[in-house]
Amino acid sequence: MTVERTLHHFPLDPASRQVRLALGEKRVAFHEVAERYWERRPELTRLNPSGMTPVLVETDGGKTLVVCESRAILEHLEEVTPEPELMGRDLAERAETRRLLQWFDRKFDYEVNGLLLHEKMEKRLLGLGAPDPANMRAGREALRAHLGYVEKLLTERDWLNGRRLSLADFAAAANFSVIDYFGDVPWTDFPAARTWYTKIKSRPCFRPLLTDRWPGLAPVAHYDDLDF
Amino acid sequence: MTVERTLHHFPLDPASRQVRLALGEKRVAFHEVAERYWERRPELTRLNPSGMTPVLVETDGGKTLVVCESRAILEHLEEVTPEPELMGRDLAERAETRRLLQWFDRKFDYEVNGLLLHEKMEKRLLGLGAPDPANMRAGREALRAHLGYVEKLLTERDWLNGRRLSLADFAAAANFSVIDYFGDVPWTDFPAARTWYTKIKSRPCFRPLLTDRWPGLAPVAHYDDLDF
Structure with a gap:
């Protein structure tokens, strides 16, 4: 069955x-x-x-x-479905993957999505009025701090949790990709993060995300560009 | 070693x-x-x-x-340390435990802790001024809704994820217990939740939590009372 x-x-x-x-x-x-x-x-x-x-x-x-x-x-x-294994091969790798999952699910979500996505996306979907520029600015500042952290990790590591692709990369890419849909990720200032994102974006698993479109919410021109 | x-x-x-x-x-x-x-x-x-x-x-x-x-x-x-096993014995139990972990880590945390604990505890610890009564009221209302959900689950189940004690019970009890430290849990209106909390509170693992005291933040009189 x-x-x-x-x-x-x-x-x-x-x-x-x-x-x-x-x-x-x-x-x-x-x-x-x-x-x-x-x-x-x-x-x-x-x-x-x-x-x-x-x-x-x-x-x-x-x-x-x-x-x-x-x-x-x-x-x-x-x-x-343990293969390919995406949490990590030993206790240390799994601890690091799960630390980063929590980082994006809570810290990034509070500090960036709660402001930037709320203003740019949720308010439109829920009909809550015009975006608040102060919130958007605070969200963009927090986003730069998070990109800086990812940049730092990626100058020391091949992938976010270490030497192998893991759910930590998918958590980060999933979050950045929604912000990127709205054109708000300043990739040029974060070269290591940009190279890493290009690698993730080129994977077959990412293709369905590049075709996502939502009525009333158009993506920026480079959203599905693999050579952005 | x-x-x-x-x-x-x-x-x-x-x-x-x-x-x-x-x-x-x-x-x-x-x-x-x-x-x-x-x-x-x-x-x-x-x-x-x-x-x-x-x-x-x-x-x-x-x-x-x-x-x-x-x-x-x-x-x-x-x-x-797999024994005693606390996540769940099969896929369905584990899915239910993890659903409830997420419920308390995100939903309860946003809707209750972010208001009630922020106003009553964090503001004092961080020196952020007097509590905002409107936020406290909203937090208490959300708390009642969450207690209602726990009450509903516990009229159908022995423990939160089903028939056995799990991390779902500890997640719920951990969250309620901090609110309870400040005397804000209306236990009398939720008899099944109260009975369940009495059981958890009486376990040896809970004892260290009952002795917690923090300078400048006194607990309510019944906080460490096992027969509250």
């Missing part, structure tokens, strides 16, 4: 994008349901009481397993 | 408390360093670039492993 998978996601949600990249890298086939999470569709809330994306539904014969929230899905995928 | 462990934590940090409960339940001995994370002690930032607690440092002979952030530490402990 093969497992059938359906991912409920919002294309411009960094958490959903982490899962799409992991599924793509592991060459796991899945159906997609694009969710407008802010509309609180009852079917989505029934699957995940928090009402948030991503949610992975696996059916295997008559059995259904619902896995909610990005970290739960990523840990689950490492358990059920 | 035995592994020596040191936990850098802040006693009233819900994320740190999750780890202390897990270590206690697994009967893993550890040294403690109480951190005032808001003072950005260089040694803490060197261990964890985010500057946040908790951080677990393991030394085994000459080898040192640093594990930063609560989720990373909890997943790590399940790998290195």
Whole structure:
């Protein structure tokens, strides 16, 4: 019996994008349901009481397993489809990957997404009025600090958690890519980060993200350019 | 060679408390360093670039492993000290535990801690002035909604993720216990949650949390009362 998978996601949600990249890298086939999470569709809330994306539904014969929230899905995928291994090969690598997952899920999310994406994307999707320039400026400053940190790591390392591609790279790329959709990543000032992002962007797992478009939210011209 | 462990934590940090409960339940001995994370002690930032607690440092002979952030530490402990198992015995249990970890780490943290603990605790620790009554009111309302959700789960289940104690219970109890330190949990309106909390509070792993006191922040009278 093969497992059938359906991912409920919002294309411009960094958490959903982490899962799409992991599924793509592991060459796991899945159906997609694009969710407008802010509309609180009852079917989505029934699957995940928090009402948030991503949610992975696996059916295997008559059995259904619902896995909610990005970290739960990523840990689950490492358990059920261990190859290629993306968390890390030993305790130290896994600790470093998970530290960086938390970094992007919380610190980056609070400091950058909570300001920049909220102003540029959520306010439009939810009809909350015009963006606040002060918030956008604060978000862009925080973004530069985070890019600086990634730049520093990448001058010492091949990939974010060390010598091998991991979920840490996908977490970072998922977050940067949504900001990049709106043209707000100052790549030219961060050459090592830019080279790293070019490598991730060129991977087959990234292709579906480059075709994402959302009504009313057009991406910048270079968004899907592999030689940006 | 035995592994020596040191936990850098802040006693009233819900994320740190999750780890202390897990270590206690697994009967893993550890040294403690109480951190005032808001003072950005260089040694803490060197261990964890985010500057946040908790951080677990393991030394085994000459080898040192640093594990930063609560989720990373909890997943790590399940790998290195699997008994008693606290994540869940099968994929469905683990998915449910991790869903609830995310619920408390993000949703509860945003909606309750970000308002109520920020106003009642952080502002005092960081010298940010008087609490804002509107924020406290909004935080208390959100707290009631979360208690209602826990109450609903506990009328259907013995423990939060199902039939066995798990990290989901520790995540919930860690968060509620810090609010409870300040006397803000309306237990009487949520009888199933109250019974569940009494059970957790009576466990040996919880004892160290009941003796926590922080200068300038006195707990309410019933805080360490097992029959509250």
